[in-house]
Amino acid sequence: MEVDGMEVFAIAVVVAMFVVVLKQFGVWEPLSLEGKICDGEFELSMVRHQPEGLDQLQAQTQFTRKELQSLYRGFKNECPSGLVDEETFKTIYSQFFPQGDATTYAHFLFNAFDMDRNGSIRFEDFVIGLSVLLRGSVTEKLRWAFNLYDINKDGLITKEEMMSIMTSIYDMMGRYTLPSVRDDSPYEHVERFFQKMDRNRDGVVTIDEFIETCQKDENIMASMQLFENVI
Amino acid sequence: MAAGVAAWLPFARAAAIGWMPVANLPMPVAPAGKNKRQDEMIILNVSGRRFETWRNTLDRYPDTLLGSSEKEFFYNEETKEYFFDRDPDVFRSVLNFYRTGKLHYPRYECISSYDEELAFFGIISEIIGDCCYEEYKDRKRENAERLMDDQEDNKDAKPPNMTCRETMWRAFENPHTSTMALVFYYVTGFFIAVSVITNVVETVPCGTSPNQKEVPCGERYTVAFFCMDTACVMIFTVEYLMRLFAAPSRYRFMRSVMSIIDVVAILPYYIGLVMTDNEDVSGAFVTLRVFRVFRIFKFSRHSQGLRILGYTLKSCASELGFLLFSLTMAIIIFATVMFYAEKGSSSSKFTSIPASFWYTIVTMTTLGYGDMVPKTIAGKIFGSICSLSGVLVIALPVPVIVSNFSRIYHQNQRADKRRAQKMQKARLARIRISKQGTSNAFLHSKRNGLFSEAPEFTSSTEEDQRLNKSTSLLESQHHHLLHCLEKTTNHEFVDQQYYQQSYLEAGLQNYPSRSPSLSSRDGVSGTCCTRRSKKQHAPLQNASGPAHMQPLTQVHAHPRGLQELSTIHIQPLSTSRSSLNMRVDEPASLNCQSSQITTAIISIPTPPVTTSDGDAHLRAGPAHQNVVKVSAL
Numbered sequence: 001m002e003v004d005g006m007e008v009f010a011i012a013v014v015v016a017m018f019v020v021v022l023k024q025f026g027v028w029e030p031l032s033l034e035g036k037i038c039d040g041e042f043e044l045s046m047v048r049h050q051p052e053g054l055d056q057l058q059a060q061t062q063f064t065r066k067e068l069q070s071l072y073r074g075f076k077n078e079c080p081s082g083l084v085d086e087e088t089f090k091t092i093y094s095q096f097f098p099q100g101d102a103t104t105y106a107h108f109l110f111n112a113f114d115m116d117r118n119g120s121i122r123f124e125d126f127v128i129g130l131s132v133l134l135r136g137s138v139t140e141k142l143r144w145a146f147n148l149y150d151i152n153k154d155g156l157i158t159k160e161e162m163m164s165i166m167t168s169i170y171d172m173m174g175r176y177t178l179p180s181v182r183d184d185s186p187y188e189h190v191e192r193f194f195q196k197m198d199r200n201r202d203g204v205v206t207i208d209e210f211i212e213t214c215q216k217d218e219n220i221m222a223s224m225q226l227f228e229n230v231i
Numbered sequence: 232m233a234a235g236v237a238a239w240l241p242f243a244r245a246a247a248i249g250w251m252p253v254a255n256l257p258m259p260v261a262p263a264g265k266n267k268r269q270d271e272m273i274i275l276n277v278s279g280r281r282f283e284t285w286r287n288t289l290d291r292y293p294d295t296l297l298g299s300s301e302k303e304f305f306y307n308e309e310t311k312e313y314f315f316d317r318d319p320d321v322f323r324s325v326l327n328f329y330r331t332g333k334l335h336y337p338r339y340e341c342i343s344s345y346d347e348e349l350a351f352f353g354i355i356s357e358i359i360g361d362c363c364y365e366e367y368k369d370r371k372r373e374n375a376e377r378l379m380d381d382q383e384d385n386k387d388a389k390p391p392n393m394t395c396r397e398t399m400w401r402a403f404e405n406p407h408t409s410t411m412a413l414v415f416y417y418v419t420g421f422f423i424a425v426s427v428i429t430n431v432v433e434t435v436p437c438g439t440s441p442n443q444k445e446v447p448c449g450e451r452y453t454v455a456f457f458c459m460d461t462a463c464v465m466i467f468t469v470e471y472l473m474r475l476f477a478a479p480s481r482y483r484f485m486r487s488v489m490s491i492i493d494v495v496a497i498l499p500y501y502i503g504l505v506m507t508d509n510e511d512v513s514g515a516f517v518t519l520r521v522f523r524v525f526r527i528f529k530f531s532r533h534s535q536g537l538r539i540l541g542y543t544l545k546s547c548a549s550e551l552g553f554l555l556f557s558l559t560m561a562i563i564i565f566a567t568v569m570f571y572a573e574k575g576s577s578s579s580k581f582t583s584i585p586a587s588f589w590y591t592i593v594t595m596t597t598l599g600y601g602d603m604v605p606k607t608i609a610g611k612i613f614g615s616i617c618s619l620s621g622v623l624v625i626a627l628p629v630p631v632i633v634s635n636f637s638r639i640y641h642q643n644q645r646a647d648k649r650r651a652q653k654m655q656k657a658r659l660a661r662i663r664i665s666k667q668g669t670s671n672a673f674l675h676s677k678r679n680g681l682f683s684e685a686p687e688f689t690s691s692t693e694e695d696q697r698l699n700k701s702t703s704l705l706e707s708q709h710h711h712l713l714h715c716l717e718k719t720t721n722h723e724f725v726d727q728q729y730y731q732q733s734y735l736e737a738g739l740q741n742y743p744s745r746s747p748s749l750s751s752r753d754g755v756s757g758t759c760c761t762r763r764s765k766k767q768h769a770p771l772q773n774a775s776g777p778a779h780m781q782p783l784t785q786v787h788a789h790p791r792g793l794q795e796l797s798t799i800h801i802q803p804l805s806t807s808r809s810s811l812n813m814r815v816d817e818p819a820s821l822n823c824q825s826s827q828i829t830t831a832i833i834s835i836p837t838p839p840v841t842t843s844d845g846d847a848h849l850r851a852g853p854a855h856q857n858v859v860k861v862s863a864l
Contacts, residue, residue, distance in 0.1 A: 006571055006572045006574075006575070006607075006609045007607070007608060007609040009609070010572065010608065010609035010612040010613060013612070013613075013616070014612060066270075070270050071241075073238070073285075074238025074239065075238070077238060078238065078239065092239050093239075093243060093246075096239075096240070096243045096709065096712060096713075097713070097716070099724055109246055109249065112249070126242070129245075130241075130242060130245050133245035133246065133248050134245050141248055142252065144248070144249075145248060145249050145251065145252050148249045149249075149252075165253075166253065169250060169253070169716070169719060169720060170720055170722075172716060173716065173717075173720055173722050173724065174724070175730070176724065176725050176726065176727050176729075176730040177722040177723055177724055177725060177730075178722070178723045178725045178729070178730070178733060179722060179723075180722075180730070180733075181720070181722055185720070185722070189253070189255075189720070192255065193253060210252070214252050219254070219255075219256070219257045219258075220251055220252055220254075222257060222258070223251040223254065223257065223258040224248065224251055226248075226251075226258055226260075226261050226715075227244050227245055227247065227248060227261065229261070230241045230244045230245055230708075
């Protein structure tokens with residue numbers, strides 16, 4: 001029987017439709033079904049964290065019970081899961097600085113608070129950090145600041161680390177400033193900082209140099225007391 | 232600021248300690264928390280239902296009733312609670328807004344009562360979250376339309392002192408206004424019906440003539456039909472002329488569809504009068520009389536169902552268009568396929584592709600006349616596919632049309648979807664503007680001179696009053712935070728406008744005249760025309776506008792820079808420019824308000840810096856080029 005071109009085409013179409021119908025019934029290619037299961041899975045288990053009890057936190061920090069309660073309420077309101085991840089942290093912190101870009105500095109801040117470096121801040125980290133900042137001694141605060149500047153936590157502040165920190169601080173100012181932020185403003189600031197802090201001119205600032213210099217500077221000492229009554 | 236974020240302000244402030252060792256200037260004083268009280272609960276009694284919340288929760292939105300001191304008006308001393316005589320159900324949403332920062336619109340709630348509650352509590356409706364905003368806007372639109380409809384219905388009340396012409400027009404448009412109008416209305420309706428029936432009966436075969444041929448009634452009783460026709464046309468002509476006379480805008484009336492149909496309806500008669508012998512042409516025009524039937528659509532104004540049908544078809548224009556388009560596509564495809572499939576068979580009716588169109592249409596609409604039938608196997612296969620797909624293609628847009636009908640029936644939107652998009656944009660713009668309040672608030676309060684370290688530059692009396700205006704504690708703390716950042720970096724936040732203006736100023740400076748021998752004075756002061764400095768600095772001839780022409784010699788900055796910074800008051804644009812900056816070589820009458828300046832960015836290599844300080848490291852530092860903006864006028 002001669003088969004014309006169109007008839008071949010017609011038969012091909014019929015066969016294709018047959019295959020489609022079989023697929024619909026799941027008879028054809030059962031292997032493809034297993035692949036589909038993985039796609040349908042949604043993320044299980046939002047990680048949730050409950051903080052330690054009030055008493056333990058009270059022992060670890062210098063806050064009163066009521067203060068801890070009020071802190072936790074604010075914390076839980078914004079992060080119902082009990083953990084702050086870096087993205088949320090950046091979002092929250094950026095809202096206070098609408099004109100600039102606070103994400104880099106927030107990143108450093110996050111690392112300073114996230115003491116066990118597991119990528120999220122629990123309420124304990126949050127409250128312990130705040131306790132140092134608000135109720136700690138000046139030395140403790142300076143230590144905290146040093147820890148913030150020391151990005152790789154090796155006990156020394158190098159010029160590169162300070163440069164990153166300074167750039168991130170200047171980024172928070174944004175574009176519209178007077179006088180305008182030049183490209184080398186952070187650099188100069190870093191130079192000044194090192195001139196002041198680096199006693200032995202070895203290019204790095206150690207914790208002792210830092211604390212010693214800061215304790216000699218009245219402005220810094222005064223400003224450390226500034227936020228006593230925040231909570 | 233968002234609700235929850237306000238709770239993190241203490242954290243942000245505490246973290247500001249990280250800036251302290253880096254800053255070179257002393258920090259501003261922190262705002263004192265007014266009688267620092269523990270977080271306390273307040274009770275809101277709304278029509279008997281008691282809601283309790285923290286005071287801080289309500290303070291998050293100080294520009295609303297509950298967040299400001301306005302709620303003190305509702306304080307009940309005996310019961311120590313705030314009593315509101317409002318709907319407690321809607322209040323739930325309002326209170327949740329404070330708690331979560333998101334305003335939701337409950338679907339069961341009436342839109343106008345919800346709006347009233349929002350207005351009472353001072354919450355703008357644009358804040359409604361995205362999850363509920365569409366619903367809210369739809370309901371609002373419906374409501375507005377219903378109000379408009381009600382207003383239109385009320386317009387039937389006859390205003391006094393109408394001219395004869397206006398009376399006639401109203402009578403034509405609204406038959407219920409007077410008895411005469413009603414009579415006229417029915418008479419015309421009757422004659423429309425008569426004329427239509429006449430046309431129909433004209434063509435019916437009416438007995439046989441002597442020569443055994445069926446004769447239509449029109450030819451048998453020619454005179455009778457002619458008289459009937461004349462009468463109808465006379466009535467219609469008179470009616471048309473009267474409408475033309477009464478129409479408020481004759482030109483518009485003549486352009487309207489109904490009047491065109493009227494004209495078309497009576498024209499054949501007159502043309503028939505003129506050329507009585509030419510039967511073909513007049514026959515064609517007689518057919519046009521069918522258009523008179525469309526007058527029945529004028530009844531639709533008082534028949535709800537017909538009107539809705541008309542609106543449905545009009546609003547479904549896009550769906551109908553889609554239907555047509557998809558049908559056409561399918562027809563062409565299948566016609567082509569069938570033509571080539573049937574090409575082989577002999578005596579095939581599918582002589583060309585357009586000839587196959589007929590088969591395709593008949594098959595797809597499942598009519599199946601059977602006058603064209605495929606004979607080859609391939610043709611039959613494709614023919615069956617064609618009929619199956621026809622059912623699908625037609626069935627798909629139909630539910631859309633149906634749902635449109637029910638939507639319109641429930642008095643839904645008549646506006647375009649485009650307007651909804653415009654409103655969406657406008658809404659986002661409004662939210663953006665209201666959110667800009669945060670950054671603008673800081674600049675605004677700076678303008679008001681909320682500095683505490685430059686007492687000798689206190690502003691004028693009206694600004695003093697603004698100083699005393701209570702900004703909430705939250706705001707003042709936030710401003711203090713931003714202020715600390717300014718001090719840390721020794722730069723100031725400014726508005727975008729001022730920033731551009733300062734560049735405009737700078738651009739008009741003449742750079743070549745600047746001598747390279749820089750004085751040891753720091754060039755902190757910019758030359759924005761909005762800057763005012765009461766202290767006359769020694770001519771800072773080298774302190775050209777954009778301070779980044781030269782490196783800041785910050786080493787000197789401590790005592791002096793502080794003063795300079797504190798002398799800078801950014802004035803609002805409206806103040807006079809007479810007390811403007813001290814530059815002598817300033818070109819006169821700068822139009823600082825013009826913001827349409829095109830700026831070009833050119834790079835100028837840093838001039839050699841000779842500071843008396845011998846800051847060697849400074850010189851080494853900025854070896855890279857600075858960027859300068861020059862305005863190209």
